[in-house]
Amino acid sequence: xxxxxxxxxxxxxxxxxxxxxxxxxxxxxxxxxxxxxxxxxxxxxxxxxxxxxxxxxxxxxxxxxxxxxxxxxxxxxxxxxxxxxxxxxxxxxxxxxxxxxxxxxxxxxxxxxxxxxxxxxxxxxxxxxxxxxxxxxxxxxxxxxxxxxxxxxxxxxxxxxxxxxxxxxxxxxxxxxxxxxxxxxxxxxxxxxxxxxxxxxxxxxxxxxxxxxxxxxxxxxxxxxxxxxxxxxxxxxxxx
Amino acid sequence: xxxxxxxxxxxxxxxxxxxxxxxxxxxxxxxxxxxxxxxxxxxxxxxxxxxxxxxxxxxxxxxxxxxxxxxxxxxxxxxxxxxxxxxxxxxxxxxxxxxxxxxxxxxxxxxxxxxxxxxxxxxxxxxxxxxxxxxxxxxxxxxxxxxxxxxxxxxxxxxxxxxxxxxxxxxxxxxxxxxxxxxxxxxxxxxxxxxxxxxxxxxxxxxxxxxxxxxxxxxxxxxxxxxxxxxxxxxxxxxxxxxxxxxxxxxxxxxxxxxxxxxxxxxxxxxxxxxxxxxxxxxxxxxxxxxxxxxxxxxxxxxxxxxxxxxxxxxxxxxxxxxxxxxxxxxxxxxxxxxxxxxxxxxxxxxxxxxxxxxxxxxxxxxxxxxxxxxxxxxxxxxxxxxxxxxxxxxxxxxxxxxxxxxxxxxxxxxxxxxxxxxxxxxxxxxxxxxxxxxxxxxxxxxxxxxxxxxxxxxxxxxxxxxxxxxxxxxxxxxxxxxxxxxxxxxxxxxxxxxxxxxxxxxxxxxxxxxxxxxxxxxxxxxxxxxxxxxxxxxxxxxxxxxxxxxxxxxxxxxxxxxxxxxxxxxxxxxxxxxxxxxxxxxxxxxxxxxxxxxxxxxxxxxxxxxxxxxxxxxxxxxxxxxxxxxxxxxxxxxxxxxxxxxxxxxxxxxxxxxxxxxxxxxxxxxxxxxxxxxxxxxxxxxxxxxxx
Numbered sequence: 001x002x003x004x005x006x007x008x009x010x011x012x013x014x015x016x017x018x019x020x021x022x023x024x025x026x027x028x029x030x031x032x033x034x035x036x037x038x039x040x041x042x043x044x045x046x047x048x049x050x051x052x053x054x055x056x057x058x059x060x061x062x063x064x065x066x067x068x069x070x071x072x073x074x075x076x077x078x079x080x081x082x083x084x085x086x087x088x089x090x091x092x093x094x095x096x097x098x099x100x101x102x103x104x105x106x107x108x109x110x111x112x113x114x115x116x117x118x119x120x121x122x123x124x125x126x127x128x129x130x131x132x133x134x135x136x137x138x139x140x141x142x143x144x145x146x147x148x149x150x151x152x153x154x155x156x157x158x159x160x161x162x163x164x165x166x167x168x169x170x171x172x173x174x175x176x177x178x179x180x181x182x183x184x185x186x187x188x189x190x191x192x193x194x195x196x197x198x199x200x201x202x203x204x205x206x207x208x209x210x211x212x213x214x215x216x217x218x219x220x221x222x223x224x225x226x227x228x229x230x231x232x233x234x235x236x237x238x239x240x
Numbered sequence: 241x242x243x244x245x246x247x248x249x250x251x252x253x254x255x256x257x258x259x260x261x262x263x264x265x266x267x268x269x270x271x272x273x274x275x276x277x278x279x280x281x282x283x284x285x286x287x288x289x290x291x292x293x294x295x296x297x298x299x300x301x302x303x304x305x306x307x308x309x310x311x312x313x314x315x316x317x318x319x320x321x322x323x324x325x326x327x328x329x330x331x332x333x334x335x336x337x338x339x340x341x342x343x344x345x346x347x348x349x350x351x352x353x354x355x356x357x358x359x360x361x362x363x364x365x366x367x368x369x370x371x372x373x374x375x376x377x378x379x380x381x382x383x384x385x386x387x388x389x390x391x392x393x394x395x396x397x398x399x400x401x402x403x404x405x406x407x408x409x410x411x412x413x414x415x416x417x418x419x420x421x422x423x424x425x426x427x428x429x430x431x432x433x434x435x436x437x438x439x440x441x442x443x444x445x446x447x448x449x450x451x452x453x454x455x456x457x458x459x460x461x462x463x464x465x466x467x468x469x470x471x472x473x474x475x476x477x478x479x480x481x482x483x484x485x486x487x488x489x490x491x492x493x494x495x496x497x498x499x500x501x502x503x504x505x506x507x508x509x510x511x512x513x514x515x516x517x518x519x520x521x522x523x524x525x526x527x528x529x530x531x532x533x534x535x536x537x538x539x540x541x542x543x544x545x546x547x548x549x550x551x552x553x554x555x556x557x558x559x560x561x562x563x564x565x566x567x568x569x570x571x572x573x574x575x576x577x578x579x580x581x582x583x584x585x586x587x588x589x590x591x592x593x594x595x596x597x598x599x600x601x602x603x604x605x606x607x608x609x610x611x612x613x614x615x616x617x618x619x620x621x622x623x624x625x626x627x628x629x630x631x632x633x634x635x636x637x638x639x640x641x642x643x644x645x646x647x648x649x650x651x652x653x654x655x656x657x658x659x660x661x662x663x664x665x666x667x668x669x670x671x672x673x674x675x676x677x678x679x680x681x682x683x684x685x686x687x688x689x690x691x692x693x694x695x696x697x698x699x700x701x702x703x704x705x706x707x708x709x710x711x712x713x714x715x716x717x718x719x720x721x722x723x724x725x726x727x728x729x730x731x732x733x734x735x736x737x738x739x740x741x742x743x744x745x746x747x748x749x750x751x752x753x754x755x756x757x758x759x760x761x762x763x764x765x766x767x768x769x770x771x772x773x774x775x776x777x778x779x780x781x782x783x784x785x786x787x788x789x790x791x792x793x794x795x796x797x798x799x800x801x802x803x804x805x806x807x808x809x810x811x812x813x814x815x816x817x818x819x820x821x822x823x824x825x826x827x828x829x830x831x832x833x834x835x836x837x838x839x840x841x842x843x844x845x846x847x848x849x850x851x852x853x854x855x856x857x858x859x860x861x862x863x864x865x866x867x868x869x870x871x872x873x874x875x876x877x878x879x880x881x882x883x884x885x886x887x888x889x890x891x892x893x894x895x896x897x898x899x900x901x902x903x904x905x906x907x908x909x910x911x912x913x914x915x916x917x918x919x920x921x922x923x924x925x926x927x928x929x930x931x932x933x
Contacts, residue, residue, distance in 0.1 A: 058313070059312075061312075062316065132299075158312045158315075
């Protein structure tokens with residue numbers, strides 16, 4: 001459950017980021033004259049996105065499991081330390097704390113090549129297309145997704161990985177539903193805040209991943225951490 | 241030069257290689273990906289079939305993702321935790337989810353593989369079909385039997401990844417061909433034609449020869465033509481690579497797709513539609529792309545044996561593990577061998593890089609007529625330049641006229657006779673002499689029986705003032721060889737070192753000397769220095785006298801000079817250099833230097849452009865920019881590097897990956913992903929050339 005909650009918390013915290021980056025999708029669905037009721041369309045879109053997240057979570061969990069099982073790292077905690085440290089550095093780079101590091105622009109080259117095909121999905125927002133749109137949107141390169149995938153990998157379990165990422169999908173649902181029904185896109189100022197918020201979330205996820213196995217989180221953040229079930233049962237989890 | 245031209249793909253416009261795909265004969269495609277991409281995005285206004293294909297692809301993708309997630313859970317979580325009955329239920333579920341994927345995504349691939357097998361050849365489709373069907377078949381049998389490993393995830397993800405990879409490939413190819421298409425789109429769709437007092441706007445392709453077209457400031461020219469009224473500047477960077485605008489006035493030639501400057505001009509059309517220079521350029525590049533390059537033939541030969549070899553290896557791997565008594569590992573490794581082999585990287589390695597390289601050159605106003613020429617350019621070690629018009633401006637002007645009799649009045653009279661002879665010649669020197677005579681207000685005579693001795697001189701019978709003389713003109717050696725008395729030549733005042741000298745002779749002796757000056761091009765010295773720095777031996781071949789050629793060589797910076805060359809001498813120079821094992825490029829004017837250009841490994845025509853089709857040469861540099869030459873050399877070398885990297889990668893990847901798979905060290909699922917990454921590497925590496933600067 002704790003991994004699901006990590007994903008859910010990250011998703012909720014990512015609200016301003018999602019509003020800025022992904023708000024256009026629910027708006028498009030709301031505007032479309034396709035078949036099906038609007039609520040169904042939005043829920044199918046979110047379902048598709050969460051489905052893809054779970055798929056990515058399964059892959060991340062499998063990778064983590066592979067790394068641990070093949071003894072590529074000396075102890076399974078080392079994977080969590082590495083993933084956590086990478087997330088903290090990544091988040092700091094997003095906040096421009098390392099001026100010399102330039103992160104690649106969102107939307108990789110391969111995505112650019114598929115852009116024409118993807119654009120066709122946007123043309124016919126029927127209910128089914130809404131689901132497929134969500135499936136496709138889940139694959140969009142996003143720092144939050146990558147960060148939660150790293151946390152999922154640290155679970156070194158396919159099932160837990162899926163849970164973590166499904167939590168993310170559900171956590172981002174309120175804001176996207178809100179935008180879909182209010183029909184308003186956030187302005188550029190909120191978008192800038194969103195970008196910065198993403199950096200903070202990534203660092204926070206990194207710290208949680210980093211501190212979780214050692215149980216240090218309970219000492220640093222006794223109330224919040226135990227509420228999220230993160231870290232305090234670390235020894236029990238690690239022993240599994 | 242090879243002329244084995246191939247059909248071009250209906251979607252990306254690139255030549256169709258060994259692994260073509262055709263839904264019907266009217267629409268050939270270079271691969272299934274291009275066909276799919278064309279169905280999805282290419283058919284504008286036909287949303288129906290596009291949406292259907294996308295929906296099918298989407299459904300299959302979601303099903304495959306489900307298969308994968310359930311499979312991963314079954315792999316990793318202990319069977320004991322959910323119980324063997326639940327596991328068996330999940331296995332049946334996987335079978336049900338996988339079957340539609342196999343039908344939806346597999347059908348076109350299986351059909352293509354079946355067609356290939358009926359033609360007794362094996363393609364990449366054969367590998368995928370065998371891999372997917374084997375993976376599904378083994379798994380289905382194990383589900384029914386209630387025991388044994390299942391590979392539904394491999395079978396379905398393989399199809400998803402292959403389809404995805406082909407879509408990406410198709411997009412990459414469209415990008416490669418885009419440079420060329422972008423060039424053609426420069427011609428505006430409409431033209432404003434003037435007729436009987438009114439102006440009509442008509443489609444550009446309906447303009448007829450000799451129509452008068454009004455070009456307003458800032459407009460692109462829809463046709464090639466001659467300015468008949470108005471004055472302006474035109475910017476011709478699309479055609480010549482030169483971004484500095486050129487001033488034009490009535491009588492000047494202008495080309496379609498160049499941009500008019502501040503003035504309004506009226507242009508009389510001389511070429512429209514397919515016949516414009518721009519269309520010729522695009523056609524030549526397309527023809528070049530459709531020719532097979534030598535390196536490509538090697539890859540094609542390798543690809544032809546590749547698929548049967550992989551099939552045999554997969555069978556051998558299965559046999560090896562069966563012999564070791566491990567059926568599970570045997571089926572897994574055979575499957576991995578089938579899936580990981582990537583003939584697509586092999587087949588794409590050369591043609592895509594060459595197509596991108598040729599298109600990139602065209603954007604810089606360099607027309608390379610074949611992939612072979614592009615490869616040849618990369619290996620050139622000696623480069624011969626023609627002098628006049630190539631290293632010099634090609635607009636010689638008469639600097640002095642000296643008569644052997646010493647009097648100015650005689651010199652004018654002798655210029656009249658000489659210029660009357662030169663009226664019949666097309667040579668730039670001849671035209672300069674005629675211009676000099678006309679500038680001095682001299683009336684010229686009539687010329688008959690004109691004969692040119694290329695690189696040496698000319699002869700003709702000139703009738704002037706009721707008198708008829710046999711006039712000879714040319715170099716001093718040439719006239720001496722004709723038996724003329726040349727004693728007067730050394731007594732004349734010494735000419736400027738760089739001047740080109742033309743002597744005129746009649747009635748037994750040399751009569752006069754005309755000195756012409758032709759300024760070196762401003763960018764010649766820099767271009768030659770760059771070529772030398774790139775390790776090339778640079779030499780000048782010219783029919784001009786030694787002193788003039790040497791003076792030019794000094795100005796341009798220490799290059800070897802072979803002066804007083806006849807066209808035959810030039811050919812001999814090229815041959816001698818090639819006999820020494822050097823790869824020779826000759827740079828000259830595509831019409832006058834045609835024989836030497838044809839003799840070279842790579843003949844490069846400079847400064848042409850009005851009639852590309854008539855010119856010889858393996859490459860043409862439009863717009864006289866010598867700086868383009870070292871650039872083209874760098875592009876050619878970079879293209880060769882990219883091809884080598886691609887081939888090295890393709891061979892190396894296949895060798896290593898197949899070996900790993902053979903011995904069972906590679907899960908088929910990872911193999912499918914590796915195969916996709918391998919073709920993407922080749923695609924991206926080749927596309928880098930389109931950004932070459």
